Amino acid sequence: MEQQQIDLVKQYLQELRLPEDITHKQRRYLQKQAHKFTIYKDNLYRYNTDNGIIRKVLNKQEAEEIMYSYHQHPLGGHLAYNNTLHEFEMVQELKEQMCDLLATNINHWAHFRFRRPNNTPESVTAYLAAKQIMLKAIIPDYRLYRALTLKIKQKDNWARIVGDSSGTAGICDNRSE
Incomplete structure (x- = not known):
């Protein structure tokens, strides 16, 4: 989720009113989706109404860092196993x-x-x-x-x-x- 969108949802949930300087499309999004979000310790969370799972909402940079740690980091999963084997062969x-x-x-x-x-x-x-x-x-x-x-x-x-x-x-x- 874009940081601007995260800030907009957080502002709406904290003030419980729609900001005046937003577009019609943003206004509709907030009215339809705001009930799926909550704020806890200044972090935005989204909960899935189908299965009740609550997940922290991440901005693009945070998501990329997590994807790197799961996929590319030597101690991560997926591709990191292959990278570690390659490094071992090089050693x-x-x-x-x-x-x-x-x-x-x-x-x-x-x-x-x-x-x-x-x-x-x-x-x-x-x-x-x-x-x-x-x-x-x-x-x-x-x-x-x-x-x-x-x-x-x-x-x-x-x-x-x-x-x-x-x-x-x-x-x-x-x-x-």
């Missing part, structure tokens, strides 16, 4: 991107910090152990981030044993049998 994608970037940078750091291991399991194991010890010192609770640990191993080309003729998964190879 998951961002987490993956950050994990990739961090793994790449950690491996670059390790390549500057440590000597390249020989192509033997013992040398690669020593390199990975030294890298893990340094990462634990830099990143508290590093071992709790399993996805990051796996991503770092996947992206580190120094952790692969080239020319392994056994055909089985190596110590850092993620192939499963």
Whole structure:
């Protein structure tokens, strides 16, 4: 309902007389509809004579705010569920991107910090152990981030044993049998 119309009905109900400066159409509207409205604590309410439900009369701005909160707000209903899922997917994608970037940078750091291991399991194991010890010192609770640990191993080309003729998964190879 328009604010002007709300004010007109409130004025009519408070004064119990028709304002003189209104149109014929507004006069007819007030005479026919005024019995369906009431004022309580300076708010206009409309009650339905069919089922007895009383509802607060809202102006256009209030109605739009309520529609937003029910439809678009993350905690609202209807479309908000889809919006929340979309935001969750975006956070998951961002987490993956950050994990990739961090793994790449950690491996670059390790390549500057440590000597390249020989192509033997013992040398690669020593390199990975030294890298893990340094990462634990830099990143508290590093071992709790399993996805990051796996991503770092996947992206580190120094952790692969080239020319392994056994055909089985190596110590850092993620192939499963």
